[in-house]
Amino acid sequence: MNRPTPPPLQPIGPRSYDEQTPNASRMYDYYLGGALNFAADRELAERAKTVLPVTPVLARLNRSWLRRVVNVCMDEGIDQFLDLGSGIxxxxxxxxxxxxxxxxGRVVYVDYDSTAVSHAQKLLRGNKNATILHADIRDPDSVLGSPEAEALLDFSRPIGMLMVGIMLYVADxxxxxxxxxxxxxxxxxxxxLPISVISADLVQHHDPETHRQxxxxxxxxxxxxxxIHVRGYDEFVSYFDGMQLLEPGVVILPEWRPDGTAEYDSASPARWIGLGGMGRITGRTDGTA
Ligand SMILES: C[S@@+](CC[C@H](N)C(=O)[O-])C[C@H]1O[C@@H](n2cnc3c(N)ncnc32)[C@H](O)[C@@H]1O
Structure with missing residues (x-):
């Protein structure tokens, strides 16, 4: 398939409601079997599945990884989370x-998609320990300085800064x-800081046909x-600069501390596409005490 001219860069800022333009949030919901998607999302998601049939497996691998990394954070004593690009x-x-x-425990979700935000608001109504912020993560001040983050999170204590399935949407x-x-x-x-992305490097080496798809x-x-912005392995490893990488380092998602649950087909070619790693902050990186 040819890629003529790449679409223009998306301006920074929260998105308003638009059911005509397919979006990542609702397409991901569709891959996961959810019902919060529209005809335009389903049509484009089906096109994605036609060219890469294992796309829904990739979504499930990522979702399973999210669950595992949250549990690992909690095993390490973390009880507050900022979930960047939280989805529907x-x-x-x-x-x-x-x-x-x-x-x-406290959770602040962040998403710029209005469908994700309105459904999370409904789900979280009356919950004093969790909220959602309608913001663009590319504008960190609007996230880190938000009343929601300031009310629920204590940045002087360890936090789980989740960047699961989000950095693949941030253009270079x-x-x-x-x-x-x-x-x-x-x-x-x-x-x-758990981060997952899509990378072409391992899939190209292990499974050229799936790489083409x-x-x-x-x-x-x-x-x-x-x-979607596909990242190189070494480039992705550099995201963890200034942090200590937890074992097993940067690996394909099903190989990052698998816990034996059968949430996806672990033999699927999708296994080579998603990469994940978790960094630990060992000291202040900004020069403050
Ligand atoms: C694939 S979903 C991931 C959901 C969840 N983190 C997970 O791993 O299951 C990506 C989400 O990131 C959101 N997103 C993409 N770019 C964003 C941005 N610049 N700011 C805020 N949210 C963004 C999309 O709206 C979508 O809901």
Whole structure:
């Protein structure tokens, strides 16, 4: 599939409601079997599945990884989370995992998609420990300085800064590595930063046919409101600069601390596409004490 001219860069800021333009949030919901999507989302998601049939498996691998990393953060004593690009609420939302293990745990979700935000608002009504912020993560001040973050999160204590399935939507022009560093520098020592992206490197080596399908799938997203940006392995590792990488380092998602649950087909070619890693802040990276 040819990729003629890439779509223009998306301006920074929260998105208003638009059911005509397919978007990443609702397409992801569709892959996961959710009902919060429209005809335009389903049509484009089906096109993505036609070129890369394992697309829904990729979504499930990422969602399973989210659950595992939240549990690992909690094993490490973390009870407050900032979930960047949280998506439409679905099975296994972060606040549900957190409140089962830490009834006073705090969660601030952030998404710029109005469908994700309105459904999360409904779900979280009356919940004093979790909220959602309608903001663009490429504008970190609007997230880190928001009344929601200030009310619920204590940045002087370790936090779980979740960047799961989000940095793949941040174009190089918006400096994803620098953005990670900005969020990192707000975190207290002991904080954990799980990040997952899509990478072409391993799939190209292990499964050239799936690599070709992946690149076609990326082109399909040219017709969505956000595009997918595939990252190199070494480039992704550099996102963890200034942090200590937890074992097993940067690996494909199913190999990052698998816990034996059968939420996806672990033999699927999708296994080679998603990469994940978790960084730990060992000291202040911004020069403050
Ligand atoms: C694939 S979903 C991931 C959801 C969830 N983090 C997970 O891993 O299951 C990506 C979400 O990121 C949101 N998103 C993409 N770019 C964003 C941005 N610049 N600011 C805020 N949200 C963004 C999309 O609206 C979508 O809901």
């Amino acid at each position: 609420p679905t099975v296994g939302n972060v606040h549900e995992i957190v409140e089962r293990r830490a009834p006073d 022009e918006y400096d994803p590595r620098g953005l990670v560093a900005t969020y990192r520098d707000r975190c207290a020592p002991g904080s954990l 992946l690149m076609d799938m990326v082109s399909v997203y040219d017709d969505a409101s956000e595009q």
